[in-house]
Amino acid sequence: MREIISNNELLYNYNHLKINNPNQIPEKIYIWDETLRDGEQTPGVNLSFEQKLDIAKLLDEIGVSVIAVGFPAVSESEKKIVNEIAKEKFRAKIAAPARAKISDIDDSLQCDIDEIPIFFPTSKLALKKVLNKDINESMKIVSKAIEYAVDHGVITDFVAMDASRTEFDMLLNFFHTAIDSGVNKIIIADTVGIMRPLAMSNLIKNLRENEIIKKSTTSIHAHNDFGLAVSNTLAGIEMGANFPHVCVNGYGERSGNASLEEMVLALEILYNKKTLKKEKIFELSKLVEEYFGLPISVHHPVTGFNSFCHESGLHVDAILRGGPETIEPFDPRIIGRQRHFYMGKFSGRKNIEWILDKLGIKANPEQVLKILYQVKSKDIRNSIKKSKELMNLFEEKINQTYRAFSALEFLKIVEEVTKQKISISKLTEYNEVI
Template sequence: MKLIYHGGLEINDRFVSIYNKEVEYNLPEKINIYDTTLRDGEQTPGVCFSIDEKLDIARKLDELGIPQIEAGFPIVSENEKKAVKTIANEGLNAKTICLTRTKREDIDAALDADVDGIITFMGASDLHIEVKLNKPREDIKKICMEAIEYGKDHGLFVAFSCEDATRTEIEKLLDLYKSAEEYHADRIHIADTTGSINPYAMQYLVRNIRKEIDTEIALHCHNDFGFAVANSIAGLFEGASAISTTVNGIGERAGNASLEELVMALKLLYNKDLGFKTEVIHDLSCMVSEYSGIPIPDSKAIVGNNVFRHESGIHVDAIIKNPLCYEPYLPEMIGTKRQIVLGKHSGKAAVEEKLDSMEIKVDNDKLLEIVRLVKQEREKGEEITNEKFDEILKKANVKH
């Protein structure tokens, strides 16, 4: 993307950071994103998508270019199975996968839903085995391998996930992953179920699993400490090549790795363009927010309302001349627009820009008067809406 701004300066992505472009990044040649907004995202307390809403989101994910959509958990209910089946038969470019326990009835439900593949999971930590499963570890491994075998025998893509993997001793993880590889699992998943690992530890974990495992490694990271995206990227540097995400980072507790944050960070900070149609991101984010009933925080990275809103006079003056003075990339990249907000910190440039948009010309003295009135009204607690700005113009005896 190239745009010309005042002064003839050509703007492109090299302005993100000169140092990002100079560093060599050892990332996988191909990175697979499997989005779980429709499964883990829907497990956010209070969220329940209708079939039509799930289909709308799936279509928008497909428009973005997501290669795999985790459409749901078919065994949960007949309606859930119907939703997954509807998506699977929609003719999307994305492959449709779903979650199953390591039980035949779950895998049969997935087969009934016409999916391309499954993620079958089992708790791997001592805590999960003792509290949830109460069976010998060898018996649990046998159940897992039988599930993998059953899925493969029925022509499915089969990913095997160790739940609570980041609180499981590495020897115990490797025992399960090596067996999964022997049973021809297509991918093994490291689930950071409680978001309890840090990026350096994730690198250590993935590095040591990669030494023993040739199968593709995926990461499913939760955001309890705010590290979900950082942990995902850290794992990519050590041999993982598939990442689980959700739109807006929704999901259980503090949510999952944010799709939009991961995609834009890889593209602009790590020089790894995954080929996504990023102009879709804003619409997708708004759709998920509307359907989930979860508002997007104004300060949310990438898609928050304040990311491209500017009030400070110094900032606005520079942005009018060249937006990248105070923006890391152009809002058009994610399908949104910049907003100049009038308020306490506004200066002449912001007010003049507003007046230009209304095709109003004033002299410098009148401009300064309008700026003073804008600050005065905002400090009274009044938001400077279009209507309020009209009132200010009347006070200043400016006709429009």
């Protein structure tokens, strides 16, 4: 059977140029995973204890440093799940967040976790319109909460929510207060995903030029509203942040968070920074996809269905002649998956020859061309009507798995509590609202 031979030594790499390698990049980078907390906040997702434990164990196995396993203050059932997971033996630190409220911190402490990231909004918009607090009062709240957690002997971090829309001096004051109160890590949250990579780079650079901040551990928690979560996190890492927050498959609020698989592969392939064991990245991605009930895009980097699939005869020929590096950024086998060559109207003779060779079938050049002709001649296109029917069916199936709490269930509870009968039209309005 013909093998695909690597020719990686022939490639030029601009990433290796000294000018493109900032000297602030940390020697060691640690992965903080938020799949079971921020990831589960994806609307419609509701994981069981067994599902969370399966995911946590696999995250731990591949070397994640911190695993946020849930938000205890949400409900008694969530608190119980977090507590049960914390009883297991992990190499990773088990974290559970809390608002800057003593009751929230107590909920997390009662779960016997290792680490509590305390979050508090820092932008003027949030302080004035959401919390109705002034800056001095807010600083006191943050300081009191952090000191309380630290006094209870737990690793404590401070998450500056909406940090990316907070004036620099104000943000600096929040971080100074947090550090003076005893936090282990400061976490810069781009809560609505509005930062550009250059802006994030400069923000982290300016923060870490401060002597107090420089001595602390810096984390980035980026959202993906403009598709820049991974880029912004990498920009922060280039300026000294060493605890990136990620979610498997990029799940999370709204458009999601920085993707674990993209982050890990980018750090290793583009920056030569090893973080996790890669061999089970694909397995992890598929497990989380199954448990979340949300199919990832076929074009999702690293683990998407099409990431290592080739139909074009030109591409297949290039891979067979020059090695996988001609078309692929890395060998898919390093993350536990395989490449695939597919048949279609863009296929060439090399596609046929490769597949026949894999099947152990011998065919002469004339037979190969006949097979190729028939493949290219076959009309496998869907009609517009058929395509629409398939998409409607797909959307219907997604909706069935996506809603953790149906409109009917919710309105039934409302009827029982309010003693008011709800019409079908209200059901339609409910669906429009949500």
